[in-house]
Amino acid sequence: MEQHQPNILVVTYPAQGHINPALHLAKHLAADTKGLLITFSTAISAHRKMFPESTEPDQEVEDGPITYIPFSDGYDDGFQRDKHDGKQFRSRFKTVGSNTLSAIIQNLEHRGRKVSCVIYTFFVSWAADVARQHAIPSVQYWIQPATVFAIYYHYFHGYESVVAAHSHDPSYPINLPGLSPVQVRDLPSFLTIKPDDPYAVVLSMIRDSFEGLDREETKTKVLVNTFGQLEADAILAVDKMDIIPVGPILPCKGGVSRGDLLKEDEKGYMEWLDSKPENSVVYVSLESLAVLKKQQKFLILKGLKDSGRPYLWVVRRDSGLEGVELGDWDGDGDGDNGMVVGWCSQVSVLSHPSVGCFVTHCGWNSTMESLASGVPTIGVPQWSDQPTCAALAEKDWGIGVRSEVNGDGILEGGELKRCLDLVLGDGERGVEIRRKVEFWKDKATEAISFGGSSDKNLRTFVDQITGYDPNVSSVGFWKDKAIHRQHCEESESASPS
The missing domain is CATH 3.40.50.2000 (Glycogen Phosphorylase B;)
Known part of the structure; x- marks a missing residue:
């Protein structure tokens, strides 16, 4: 059987807060795993800003093991609230984005760069459906705290009415499984906005993301930009999923793009x-x-x-x-x-x-x-x-x-x-x-250093989804939650009170 270099396709929403952590992860994967190819894909509107000097702004950019290939989301000049229909955004973004991403995957295979896994951020959850159509494994990269992931999960699984009943009271404590009580004012803002708010579509897109995770036939893995000791309880708060802390994912130096959509000031x-x-x-x-x-x-x-x-x-x-x-x-x-x-x-x-x-x-x-x-x-x-x-x-x-x-x-x-x-x-x-x-x-620093908890988790993940041996002794994520709990309790004994 012909062997291909593993190629991970990283897909992200065209916003600075999504591009940064997704690109940092892509660069870490490329730098830390010899022979691994990375394809990074965001919408054309953001790709143009990432490569403003490019003579062909919509075309792919090669940068060593990383190839940047944009997908069209139907808003190649960017979504403009005064010009575009906000009610159509969700469906158009998904439909056009899915079609063009599928074409990218097919093209990569024809070029001998068959995709081994798709990693996607939560606003592009339809990328998992595209991956499934091509019989490619996928995993979500959660770019917010594990605590926020757990809050959203429980909100969509039985606690929506509780939050709605007390959304008017900022100091009301909300008790969610596995988490300390959190006041309404401390919840993600999209959980308390009114249905007619222009940003209500965001909550719908997040709901799509969790419904997609629920459709997975096996216990779903979710990569999270956090580390075990920082959010020990939140990592365990969703029993039906393996929350894998791989952070903090910080910028890697070098490369043709740092990911900024705004031009850095030249002042000293x-x-x-x-x-x-x-x-x-x-x-x-x-x-x-x-x-x-x-x-x-x-x-x-x-x-x-x-x-x-x-x-x-x-x-x-x-x-x-x-x-x-x-x-x-x-x-x-x-x-x-x-x-x-x-x-x-x-x-x-x-x-x-x-x-x-x-x-x-x-x-x-x-x-x-x-x-x-x-x-x-x-x-x-x-x-x-x-x-x-x-x-x-x-x-x-x-x-x-x-x-x-x-x-x-x-x-x-x-x-x-x-x-x-x-x-x-x-x-x-x-x-x-x-x-x-x-x-x-x-x-x-300990978590992301070689042999640290997040470092081991990420290397083991790469090994599992690509079959590629990164030449490290990986212990894997905490498969036994009792062991995880024991480790966290031992670590907490050294934490500041």
Whole structure:
């Protein structure tokens, strides 16, 4: 029988928060497993932004073991809310995307690059159906916390009415199997939006994802961008699935694309950071997807100035820097004490020794990057998994605080200053937050180091789905949950209280 090099097809939704973790995983797989081919596929609209210098922006790009091949989702210029019918998005995205992805798989086989497995993120759950049609195994890559996966699972399996009955009460505790009680305000935002909300389609797409997992005939494996000690209970909270922690999946250096859909600012922000004392700089990034209102920018700037601390603030160029007006601020920062950039390499910034705090919406990618870099967070959650991530960071892991917003959902300057003083100050809580974030940084490093729990899980997974021997002694994921529980309890004995 003719042998082919294993080829893993990674399929992801065309949004920054999906592309980043999917591409990081693809690069890790390519770098860590000799002879493994990777095909990375996202929608044409995002592919064009990933390769803006390409003379043929819709064509595939070769980069060593990784080949980038875009699929069409019916919105090749990107979905535009003022132009396209939001009610048709879900069906068109699935229909067109399925057809073009199927064509990609067929073409790869004809070229001698037969796909061995499809890995997909949750908004493209139809990729599993396409894989099934071609008799190819598939696995979902969950790019949010295992806790959020468990919350969604239980919501779709008997707890939807409970959440709906108390959605008006932010402080109401929701008790879900295997998880500590979580307040309504800490649930993923899509669980409490009204049916006529334009973003209600998102919940429908997430529902599609879980219904797809339920259709699997065998116990479903789900790769999750987390690590065992961080979310021990959540990993065990869904008995019907094997939740396999393989994170934190962090960026790999090199390659023709870093995955950014926005152009990095050419300002010398790293050199500027070099000039600042250790753990002194406040890093603010709140616009990877959302665009802040003028009033919110004004109040953030006021809080930063009142704190007296140096700051590096990411404000998207397309959101309008001129929208901020305060004193002599001219859109370029506050002299030597502040710098504003349109986009930056976040991991490089968080890894810099001068950065002492991260003001973030608490999306999971940012949360994990901050934790792995040992930088405390000030959470300003807005939607999706952000409220849950902010709650986990503050209540479960003690690595930051969640800010409070006013009745209009606005972060006041005084509240930002209060949080900065708490996290960066010399008080008991600030000292404890900084101690815990160092603890979890060490544990994250252990998990992804060679022979660590996440490293072993990922290598074993590759071996199982490709039949390819990565030349390591893999022990596999925790097949006996009692053993997993024992391991976690032993690890927790060394955790900060």
